[in-house]
Each structure stands twice: as C-alpha cells, then as structure tokens.
Amino acid sequence: MTDIRVICAIGLRGQLGLGGGMPWEGDPRREFREDVARFFDVTRGHVIAAGPVTARSIPDFARRDRTVVELRSQTRPEDLFARFADRVVFIGGGPPVWAAYARYVRHWDITRLPYDGAADRWFDPVWLTGGSAPEVSVR
Numbered sequence: 001m002t003d004i005r006v007i008c009a010i011g012l013r014g015q016l017g018l019g020g021g022m023p024w025e026g027d028p029r030r031e032f033r034e035d036v037a038r039f040f041d042v043t044r045g046h047v048i049a050a051g052p053v054t055a056r057s058i059p060d061f062a063r064r065d066r067t068v069v070e071l072r073s074q075t076r077p078e079d080l081f082a083r084f085a086d087r088v089v090f091i092g093g094g095p096p097v098w099a100a101y102a103r104y105v106r107h108w109d110i111t112r113l114p115y116d117g118a119a120d121r122w123f124d125p126v127w128l129t130g131g132s133a134p135e136v137s138v139r
C-alpha cells in the first residue's frame, strides 16, 4: 500500500508561500538552513508529488535521488497511488493539493519556523482533522 505523507514548513502564523516561493527564502539562519537540509534527507529515495508551481521549484540536483511528479487538477488520487504502490509518497502542496489529498495522509511532518512576515499561501489546520470539529461540553 502506498504510504502517503506530508513534509512542510510553516511560519509562526501558518505562512507557507510568497510570490511562488518560500516566504523566508534565503534566510541564512540555522533553523532555516537545517529545515531545507532535513527536507532533502527525509524525502531521499521517495516520491514527491506536487502542484506545478511547487514541482517546478524542486532543483535538478534533488531529482537525482527522488522521484518528482507533477499533480494536476485532473489527476485522480487512485491513479497516483496505484502508480507508486509500496512507495512512500510525499504530497508536496501547494494548498489546493493538500486540501484534496489531506484525507489520505497518515503522517504530517510540520516544522514551525521563526518567521512572522508576509505570505500569500497559508497552512489550513482543517487539513489535519478533515474539518470535524470536536464536541465541546461546557459545564
């Protein structure tokens, strides 16, 4: 069975993207460099399936030791999973892709980075719960 996972990094308020890239791109601080290094470590040997903008942002060197697949709106999740049965597939975003694939994900690996600036793409916590609100009883 395909093992479907997500690895992503967010800012302090859930910032995900800005202008087609990471909002903190080029930040030289240790946490940011370690996050990029860890992304490549964790995904090595596996499949990354992502929307066109995100897939395009994966550099050539990284394609040598992982499989990068571009997901389109027409792609059927079942076809993706059948193609990569018995592999680990990281659903790489962006937000509409995570919204569509969240219900298949069994492991979320989210790093919270010390970034509090602008963004035009945001993490939606509903992806983690499928939108089911907990029952709250107040006594």
Ligand SMILES: NC(=O)c1ccc[n+]([C@@H]2O[C@H](COP(=O)([O-])OP(=O)(O)OC[C@H]3O[C@@H](n4cnc5c(N)ncnc54)[C@H](OP(=O)(O)O)[C@@H]3O)[C@@H](O)[C@H]2O)c1
Residues within 6 Å of the ligand: 007, 008, 009, 010, 015, 016, 017, 018, 019, 020, 021, 022, 023, 050, 051, 052, 053, 054, 055, 071, 072, 073, 074, 075, 092, 093, 094, 095, 096, 097, 100, 101, 121
């Ligand atoms: N912080 C992080 O960890 C992280 C990770 C990933 C991305 N990002 C950021 O997010 C931004 C890119 O994301 P994006 O959403 O703008 O573009 P994207 O990566 O191209 O993803 C969205 C596109 O994926 C396609 N898609 C494929 N399957 C889909 C489905 N089942 N339902 C809906 N759409 C589907 C759609 O394009 P078509 O309709 O043309 O097929 C959609 O417009 C960048 O800023 C990037 O840096 C951040």
